[in-house]
Amino acid sequence: MSEIGNVIKVRNSMQQDYQYELVEYEGKNFADDFKPHFTPKEMLSMGVFEGKYLNSCTEEYPSDWFEDALLSDKPNLSLNHFSIKSRQPISIWRKKGWIMIDDPRGWFEWYCRYYRGRRHKGMDQMQIKRWRGFSRHAGQIRANCEPGDIWCRPRQRQALLQWAHDPFI
Numbered sequence: 099m100s101e102i103g104n105v106i107k108v109r110n111s112m113q114q115d116y117q118y119e120l121v122e123y124e125g126k127n128f129a130d131d132f133k134p135h136f137t138p139k140e141m142l143s144m145g146v147f148e149g150k151y152l153n154s155c156t157e158e159y160p161s162d163w164f165e166d167a168l169l170s171d172k173p174n175l176s177l178n179h180f181s182i183k184s185r186q187p188i189s190i191w192r193k194k195g196w197i198m199i200d201d202p203r204g205w206f207e208w209y210c211r212y213y214r215g216r217r218h219k220g221m222d223q224m225q226i227k228r229w230r231g232f233s234r235h236a237g238q239i240r241a242n243c244e245p246g247d248i249w250c251r252p253r254q255r256q257a258l259l260q261w262a263h264d265p266f267i
Contacts, residue, residue: 134262184256
């Protein structure tokens with residue numbers, strides 16, 4: 099378990115010589131308007147991002163996050179919980195301004211670091227606002243699917259999972 103005050107040094111395939119300090123306890127003291135349904139560990143074990151998202155980052159995060167994680171050397175749709183692709187290429191994320199220099203993998207990388215205890219002035223509120231806005235997909239599922247039919251709108255459900263929202267509504 100990481101301790102407050104620890105400095106995490108990051109060296110992976112997308113980021114070199116970056117570091118951040120843990121200023122909160124892992125999984126604690128989130129912003130009042132940020133209540134994710136899943137932890138990063140749960141998301142990794144349930145199948146997100148085709149098993150490819152954090153492969154070069156395993157040394158940065160607690161090893162227990164990867165005990166049941168579904169990982170692959172190359173994207174594998176069958177590892178996604180709903181076995182469907184539900185993401186855009188990182189080139190689109192960059193074009194839309196969704197990638198910040200400190201988190202080059204996007205929202206989920208930000209969330210993993212936030213969950214661990216990093217706080218990032220400016221970026222935290224922007225990412226939390228994006229997370230809240232993503233809940234609109236849950237409204238579309240409620241409006242268009244029969245209760246209990248978890249295979250209705252699987253792309254939106256996979257996306258909800260990848261944003262730490264409950265896809266099983």
